[in-house]
Amino acid sequence: MTKEFPALPRGFFERDAVTAARELAGCRVARRMPDGSLRVLTITETEAYCGEEDSACHAHRGKTRRNAPLYERGGIFYVYLCYGIHWMLNAVTGPEGRPQGVLIRACEGEPGPGRLTRALAIDGSFTGLEVDRCPELRFVPREGEWEISTAPRVGIGYATPEDQARPWRFIARRAD
DNA sequence: TTAGTGATATCC
DNA sequence: GATATCACTAAA
Numbered sequence: 001m002t003k004e005f006p007a008l009p010r011g012f013f014e015r016d017a018v019t020a021a022r023e024l025a026g027c028r029v030a031r032r033m034p035d036g037s038l039r040v041l042t043i044t045e046t047e048a049y050c051g052e053e054d055s056a057c058h059a060h061r062g063k064t065r066r067n068a069p070l071y072e073r074g075g076i077f078y079v080y081l082c083y084g085i086h087w088m089l090n091a092v093t094g095p096e097g098r099p100q101g102v103l104i105r106a107c108e109g110e111p112g113p114g115r116l117t118r119a120l121a122i123d124g125s126f127t128g129l130e131v132d133r134c135p136e137l138r139f140v141p142r143e144g145e146w147e148i149s150t151a152p153r154v155g156i157g158y159a160t161p162e163d164q165a166r167p168w169r170f171i172a173r174r175a176d
Numbered sequence: 177t178t179a180g181t182g183a184t185a186t187c188c
Numbered sequence: 189g190a191t192a193t194c195a196c197t198a199a200a
Contacts, residue, residue, distance in 0.1 A: 047195070049195075056195075057195090058195080080195090081194095082194060082195065082196060083193095083194060083196050083197085084194090084196095085196070085197075086195095086196050086197070088195060088196085090195090103195060105195085112196070112197070113195070113196075114196050114197060115196090115197075118197095153195075154195075154196095155194090155195050155196075156195060158193085158194085159195095
C-alpha cells in the first residue's frame with residue numbers, strides 16, 4: 001500500500017480547513033480492510049468546519065471530551081458517531097489549539113458520510129491516529145485534473161444563517 | 177415522510 | 189439522574 005498509494009503528508013493538514021477541504025476533494029482514501037483486502041475510493045465531497053467562531057463546528061461551544069481531538073495539531077483522524085448509527089470521518093486541520101477539520105462527505109460509489117465509513121469499515125477507533133502513519137487508513141493524492149465547485153454545507157440547520165450560507169462544501173469532478 | 181439508533185451535552 | 193439533540197440512512 002505504501003508504494004502504490006502514498007499517504008498525503010501531515011503538512012497537508014497543518015493548514016486552514018477551507019484550503020485543506022478544497023484540496024482534499026478529488027484525492028482518494030485507501031483502506032486496508034480487516035480481511036486484508038485493499039479498498040481505494042475517490043473523494044467527491046468534503047466540508048470544512050472552522051473553529052469556535054463557526055457555529056456549525058463541533059467546537060462551537062468550546063472544548064469537550066468528544067471534540068477534544070479537533071483541538072490537536074492538524075493531521076489526525078476524528079471519527080464520531082452520529083444518530084447512534086453512522087460514523088463520520090474527519091481529518092483535523094490547522095495548528096494545535098485551533099479546532100478545525102474536514103468532513104469526508106462522499107466518495108465515488110458511496111454518496112454520504114455514513115455510507116462511506118460503512119463501506120470502509122471505519123469507526124471511532126481511528127480517532128487520534130496520525131494520517132500519515134496509519135497503515136490501515138490513509139489519504140492518497142489526486143491523480144489527473146479535477147474541477148472543484150462549492151456549495152453550502154449540509155445538515156447544519158442549528159447554525160446561524162451566516163454560517164449556513166458559507167460555501168464550505170467542496171465537490172470534485174473530473175476535468176475532461 | 178418517518179422510524180431507528182445511542183453517545184453526548186445540558187439541564188435539573 | 190433525565191431528557192433533547194444530532195455534520196444520517198433506508199424504507200415506504
